Amino acid sequence: MLHPFFAEGPKPRIFGHRGYVSESAAAQGVAENSRAAIAAALGAGADLIESDCQLTADGTVVLFHDSTLQRTLGDPRRISSVSQAELASLMADRGGLLTLEEALSEFPGTRFNIDMKSAEVATPAGALIGALGPERVLVGSFSDRLRLEALAAADAAGGRPATGAGQTATVKVLAAVAMRSSSLLDRAFAGLDALQIPVRQGPVRVLSPGLLRAAHARGVEVHIWTVNEATQMRELVELGVDGIITDRTDLAVAALRP
Structure with a gap:
């Protein structure tokens, strides 16, 4: 049965990857996953926001990709050692910090694809998602264990969000496609709402017509990351x-929306 996350909106779906930071915004210091980046993606026409979450030292789920502050802020500390207040201060001139709770509350009509980035964040993030809007969130992670932990916490707190395959689940899908086994495909796709994959992983071609047919036959959407050229889109x-x-997001909207 189609999850409510996919019940509305045009196709192809355009996901703003960590929001949208234009060249001019980057020159002004705006960071990915910031409040400004999320607002810019929506302003440019994104249908959904893809983001990531980490847990601060005082237990707040924040939208942030890396486990450390090094790449974004030039600070070697781990997010898990910094309080929400301090991180908010550091992000004040980088577009503004967003907590997961703020993202779901301040952008009430927006659907989010949230990736679990650490072991400690899965349960609190899942609980927030279940309480504040499971119909508006797709939970993902490279780790299927973290993805399933977040889903369990969400379900206990109020409802099951949509979910996309982690690395292990994706490998099972690819193996089943290669073997052309309907029973293996049924098992591999069970419990999934989406498959989010690159076109290629190193020398291996991941996306194929056979995979698309198998996914669509089982009501599973296929989303491709990270695509930044209009022709390829x-x-x-x-x-x-x-x-x-x-x-x-700007190129995607120009290329894919009539």
């Missing part, structure tokens, strides 16, 4: 993908 949509995850 159009080619992927012609192939049949359901969504494009992109750093360039």
